[in-house]
Amino acid sequence: MTSRRLLSRLGASVGAILLAGAVLADTAALQIERGAYVARASGCLSCHGEDLSGGYRVETPMGTIVASNISPSRTHGIGGYARDDLAHVLRRGVAPDRRLYPAMPYASYRGMTDADIDALHVWLQDQDPVDTAPDHATELPFPFNIREGVVAWNWLFPGERDLPRVDDPVLRRGAYLVDHLGHCGACHTPRNAFFGMRDDRYLAGEEVDGWLAPNLTPDPVAGLGAWETQDIIDYLRTGHADNVVQAAGPMAQFVQHGTRHLDDADLAAIAAYLETIPAIDTGRQDMPVIPPVGERIQPRHLYGQIRAEMTEARGRSDPAEPELLYLDHCAACHGVSGEGQPQAYYPPLVQNAALRRAEPGNLLQVLAHGVPAGKLYRAPAMPGFVDELSHHQIATLANYTRTTFGDRQVSNLTAADVERALAPDDMPLPLRTLQVLAWAAPIGVLAGLSLIIWWLARRRRPGPQEG
Ligand code: HEC
Ligand code: HEC
Ligand code: HEC
Numbered sequence: 149m150t151s152r153r154l155l156s157r158l159g160a161s162v163g164a165i166l167l168a169g170a171v172l173a174d175t176a177a178l179q180i181e182r183g184a185y186v187a188r189a190s191g192c193l194s195c196h197g198e199d200l201s202g203g204y205r206v207e208t209p210m211g212t213i214v215a216s217n218i219s220p221s222r223t224h225g226i227g228g229y230a231r232d233d234l235a236h237v238l239r240r241g242v243a244p245d246r247r248l249y250p251a252m253p254y255a256s257y258r259g260m261t262d263a264d265i266d267a268l269h270v271w272l273q274d275q276d277p278v279d280t281a282p283d284h285a286t287e288l289p290f291p292f293n294i295r296e297g298v299v300a301w302n303w304l305f306p307g308e309r310d311l312p313r314v315d316d317p318v319l320r321r322g323a324y325l326v327d328h329l330g331h332c333g334a335c336h337t338p339r340n341a342f343f344g345m346r347d348d349r350y351l352a353g354e355e356v357d358g359w360l361a362p363n364l365t366p367d368p369v370a371g372l373g374a375w376e377t378q379d380i381i382d383y384l385r386t387g388h389a390d391n392v393v394q395a396a397g398p399m400a401q402f403v404q405h406g407t408r409h410l411d412d413a414d415l416a417a418i419a420a421y422l423e424t425i426p427a428i429d430t431g432r433q434d435m436p437v438i439p440p441v442g443e444r445i446q447p448r449h450l451y452g453q454i455r456a457e458m459t460e461a462r463g464r465s466d467p468a469e470p471e472l473l474y475l476d477h478c479a480a481c482h483g484v485s486g487e488g489q490p491q492a493y494y495p496p497l498v499q500n501a502a503l504r505r506a507e508p509g510n511l512l513q514v515l516a517h518g519v520p521a522g523k524l525y526r527a528p529a530m531p532g533f534v535d536e537l538s539h540h541q542i543a544t545l546a547n548y549t550r551t552t553f554g555d556r557q558v559s560n561l562t563a564a565d566v567e568r569a570l571a572p573d574d575m576p577l578p579l580r581t582l583q584v585l586a587w588a589a590p591i592g593v594l595a596g597l598s599l600i601i602w603w604l605a606r607r608r609r610p611g612p613q614e615g
Contacts, residue, residue, distance in 0.1 A: 176270070183271025186264045188409035189329040190257065192218070194402045200225070200275055203282035206251040207357050209573045211288040213251040221277035231269045238265060241302060247295040255307030255345065256331035259324070291586035305344030308333055322421025325414055330407070335361040335398065352428040358569065359397040360509050362437065367427040374436035380419040384410070391447060391490050392438045393501035396519045397510060432506040435555065439499050447487040447496040457484040470548035473541060477533060478549070486553040493527040503554025508546055508561055512569040515542050534570070539563035
């Protein structure tokens with residue numbers, strides 16, 4: 149072999165090795181990118197934090213459950229997790245050292261594909277470790293602190309349904325994103341008394357953490373029937389749609405850390421799928437939550453004019469108490485006529501979904517606690533009024549804005565309604581019964597044992613007549 153031929157062969161081999169290396173690196177990079185996407189679509193960062201250090205509290209009627217550190221820290225996170233450990237967590241709710249509560253939505257994730265779990269694992273292990281524990285721990289009362297109890301729950305409520313048998317690849321993708329990655333049903337599907345998802349009420353709306361996760365079925369009045377496909381896409385991408393609806397509570401968080409990162413095709417698939425599920429009329433709503441597109445009023449832009457309008461409104465002869473409250477606390481941002489300043493991200497109240505909804509709960513949450521400054525479309529913060537105003541005043545403001553801007557005919561909320569909306573959820577009766585029984589059972593067993601011992605002791609003791 150001439151040295152030239154040798155050199156050229158050597159060159160070819162080096163080239164091949166470099167190419168193989170580059171392909172591998174590319175595959176790894178693609179895998180990490182896919183894992184990041186799966187994590188976004190699944191809302192992992194919504195609960196475990198952008199740095200995966202955990203700490204988010206899931207409030208349940210049984211107590212607070214704290215999301216774990218899932219950064220690849222070997223001491224405080226999941227640095228020791230093999231791929232299958234992650235699969236067991238996601239599909240069965242079983243971590244290497246303990247069973248998890250269903251506050252971690254494995255009942256939905258159980259349908260995740262192998263490929264998505266592979267990618268998620270690679271991505272998780274590629275993140276920076278955070279070597280600290282969340283600053284609070286999960287504390288549930290007896291008997292719910294016994295994690296083995298979850299076995300019974302998992303057996304009774306195996307979780308989100310299997311994917312529907314549809315051929316259309318877009319609808320299949322939509323169903324997968326909704327049911328399994330996006331775990332929409334974990335918040336939007338009503339639950340039975342033991343917190344199992346009710347398949348017969350699929351996505352018909354449910355309360356979470358004091359917020360209503362609304363009806364997502366295509367019912368024209370109670371659900372998303374009046375929403376354009378684009379409204380759904382915009383809402384999931386930006387947290388608001390066409391100046392009539394804004395995400396403010398748990399959904400704002402999920403949009404921010406999750407759905408806003410999805411690509412156009414996936415958002416369109418979610419919207420398309422939601423339009424095909426069975427419509428369920430939940431009864432209470434009497435007009436579409438957001439007005440159909442032809443009836444929407446486009447707000448005039450009042451930027452810079454509000455101060456003059458407020459002076460003028462105050463100068464009018466004795467405005468009634470509700471209007472005064474509104475001028476004092478709301479008009480500076482939302483405008484005297486409720487048209488907001490959309491270009492500065494202060495939303496219009498005219499036709500606002502929060503005011504048109506029959507259930508006032510989400511509105512009362514916003515009035516009491518405000519809306520934290522969103523990183524979503526750079527929305528500024530709205531202050532909460534629970535410390536400044538009485539429950540009666542909050543009810544008055546809710547009634548005034550619902551009837552003035554929200555197209556509601558009547559609104560008679562009282563201080564008691566505000567009280568109720570802001571109080572933490574009670575434990576449902578069956579769970580409370582379970583708790584009482586769990587306490588009663590050992591006490592019963594102890595009492596029974598004492599009785600037997602006492603009886604045995606009595607028999608042993610020589611009776612007085614024998615003495
Ligand atoms: C709704 C909030 C929520 C979402 C969304 C969520 N988790 Fe969790 N996760 C939790 C909570 C709460 C716990 C702790 C449960 C417990 O203590 O039983 C947990 C526990 C875990 C654990 C167990 C860690 C340990 O303690 O050993 C892992 C792993 C995990 N989550 C990964 C994920 C991944 C990956 C995703 C996204 C696919 C995800 N989680 C999405 C709330 C959530
Ligand atoms: C952590 C609980 C949670 C999860 C998970 C969740 N949502 Fe929501 N969603 C809510 C809540 C609560 C609201 C009410 C508005 C708010 O929070 O600001 C809402 C509002 C909405 C709305 C607006 C409906 C209306 O009538 O105003 C849409 C659309 C929506 N969610 C779609 C989805 C989709 C699609 C998914 C899954 C990809 C999903 N949500 C997952 C809790 C959740
Ligand atoms: C400092 C400015 C500011 C003040 C004062 C203010 N808001 Fe807001 N409000 C906002 C902003 C900003 C948002 C939108 C937040 C977002 O989209 O993330 C908002 C959102 C809302 C929403 C929609 C929430 C939803 O869930 O869709 C309603 C309703 C509302 N405000 C009513 C009021 C009322 C009534 C008052 C007076 C008690 C008031 N606001 C006072 C800035 C303000």
